Amino acid sequence: MSKIDKPIIYEIKYNKTDISNLTNDINLKIDEKYNLIINYPTVYIIDDMQNKGKYFIYVGETNDIVRRTLEHIGNERNRQDWFEINNSKTANMYIIGHKHFNKSLTLDIENKLMLYLTSVSSVAKVNNRRTNQQGNYYTSDEFEEIFSKMWKELGKKNKKLFPVEQIVKDSALFKASPFHKLTNEQKNARLLIMNKINFSLNRNKSNINENGELIIISGEAGAGKTVLMSSIFFELQNEPELLDEVYLLVNHDQQYKVYLEIAKKLGIKKELVSKPTHFINTHTKKKAKIVLIDEAHLLLTQGKQSYRGKNQLYDVLKEADLVVAVFDENQILTTEQLWEAEELYNLRKKAIQKNNFIRLKNQLRINADATTVKWIRNLIDDGNISKIPKNDSCQYEIKIFDNPIQMYRSIQFKNNSQEKGISRLVATYDWEYKLNSQKDQEPWMVKIGDFEMPWNLQLRTSTGVQYKDVSWAEQPQTIHEVGSTYTVQGFDLNYVGVIIGPSVKYRKGHIIYDPAASKNLKATRNRTLKNGEKQKFGETFLKNELNVLLTRGVNGLYIYAVDDQLQKALKNAEL
Structure with a gap:
């Protein structure tokens, strides 16, 4: 059992009178441990529940809680981001102390509190937008344990504001948050990009019609590209000279929702988060200084519907x-x-x-050892199915199911476990489905023998509500749907159950792809090349589809294959 003490949490009304009397109130307490609140570094959370049960939050750290809080109430009373909290009659404050707190540790806890609280559904806005992640320091090895104990104690005081950690970590906002502590690889990439940005801002462009400079960030699914992009976007938004000059674009409906919600909670103008077509069609002012594009592989390279250009990246x-x-x-x-x-x-x-190509090589999504990651990559990249590695030290679970009903039940069990978190069923696009339309007033279904389940984005909750601002996987009713690449691309699932449909087969010891068995017309139809030649790329796209689906799981990958030979090869790999 750990010998690290629980943090001390002191709850107080946020007003000048109560804060001014804090020292006297603490000194009157018999328990000397409360002296940590006034005589040592502390972290504090100011909250105010406002309209519709949503909280406005400020997170900070200080060496003098009385002085710092009175500064908020006095000197900062006219600041727009403080106005509502300072004039509230219901604002509350939690002051957190610990005998091992030092400046670096409190800064890390402040940053992680912002990571968690921006991911909590009951929080409408977080006023402090500072990020100040620390490196190694004397008590850094105690950080995670102290934080978890602190969060649990806060949860006892307010479950709505401080839900259990797994609920927070399941949030798509958490997974894309700019407050994640970056790896060394991500830090080096960000430093290179920020240097390039500073050079770009300082140079004089002689030709206003000159196209912008391009930096490419490459890396496999789960390499941490989105967190890096979110971190850079957030950092640039705090630069006064870049006000309204930095845009974030993404051509993915679910990811777009996530970025919009992050921007809303951090007080960033929603106009700065956009779909690429909207940006191209409406950006009529002077050139933007910086444009960040997440999931740029989803940009269009030929015109369609509202976009009439030839290549969205070139137009941006x-x-x-x-x-x-x-x-x-x-x-x-x-x-x-x-x-x-x-x-x-x-x-x-x-x-x-131009030294503008950055490749991220680490695998940050899949919580597995190198051998397990290699097994998944060999299946996808080379079409080879080797023996599934067994490693007692690796928590990641790969399991092949005899039928999709059994797999679905296991996914339900994982999803219902508070410790395991959000898990979902997904499938290759091998069953007919048309978004925003129904077949004979019935939903489009994935059918395999006795198994039958609707495709994604069709069910409503029991009350008839649909969640417009929440990603597909976070909506409770979607445990009863089958996800596709178009809803889960770019997102994490704790456990993913993948139905590999008939478009993926196993012949002569190798995985092959059969476009004729796919219902994904966008992947299997002809593409007219620049030289006028019509060509099919279905096999490449179906391989990419499998890549997206098999790399969603953080802690586990469950598989069932429709093709008998593929299913047999996978089952044999378990032996």
Whole structure:
């Protein structure tokens, strides 16, 4: 059992009278441990429940809680971000102390509190937007344990504001938050990008019609690209000279919702988070200084519907001085997103020559050892099915199921476990489905023998409500749906159950792809190349589809394959 004490949490009304009397109140307490509140570094949370049961939050740390809080009430009373809390009659404050607190530890706890609280559904806004992550320091090895104990104690005081940790970690906002502590690889990438941005801001462009400079961030699914992008976007928003000059674009409905919600909670203008087509069609002012593009492999490379251009990336480059784009060609899923080989090669070559090509190599999503990750990558990249590795020290679980009903029950069990978190069933796009339309007034279904379940984005909750601002996987009713690449791409699931449909087969000791068995017309139809030739890329896109689905799980991957030979090969790999 750990010998690290629980933090001391002192709850007080947030007003000048109570704060001024804090020292006297503490000194009157018999228990000397409360002296940690006034004589040592502390972390504090100011909360105010306002309209519709939502909280406005401020998180801070200080060496003098009385002086610092009176500064908030006095000197900062006219600041817009403080006005509502300082004039509230119901604001509350939690002051947190611990005998092992020092400056570095309190800064890390402040940062992680912002990470957690921006991810809590009952929080409408977090006023403090500072991020100040620390490196190694004397008590850094105690940080995680102290924080968890602190969060549990806060939860006893207010479960709505401080829910159990797994609920917080399941949030899509948590997984894309700019407050994550970056790895050394991410820090080095961010430093390079920020240096490039500073150079771009300081140079004089002689030709206003010159296209913007492009930085490419590459890396496999789960390499930490989104967190890096979110961190850079957030940091740039705190630079006064870049006010209204930094945009974040993403061409993915579910991820777009997440970024909009993060911007809302941090007080960033929603106009600065956009779909690429909207940005291209409406950006008529002077050039934007910086444009960040997450999931840039989802940008269109040919016109469709509201977008009439020829390549969205090139059009964005015309409207910005500098573009930073996350790109993974192994997640391109449709003919409208296809880059021709020569064009993609030239794009990368130019970035490499300018030292503008960054590759993230670490695997941050899959909580598994290198052997397990290699097994998954070999299946996807090389089509080989080897013996599934067994490692007692590795918590990641790979399991092959005899039928989809059994797999679904296991996914339900994992999802219902508070410790395991959000888990969902997904499938290759091998059953008919048309978004925003129904077949004979019935939902589009994934059917395999006795198994039958609706495709994603069709069910409502028992009260008839649909969640407009929450990603598909976070909606409670979606445990009864089957997700597709179009809803889970870019997101984490704690356990993912993958139904590999008939478009993926196993022949002569190797995985092959059968576009004729797929219902994904966007992946299997012809693409007209620049030379006028019509060509199919279905096998490549179906492989990319499998790549997206098999890399969603953080702690486990469950599989059932429709193709008999593939199913047999997978079952044999378990033996």
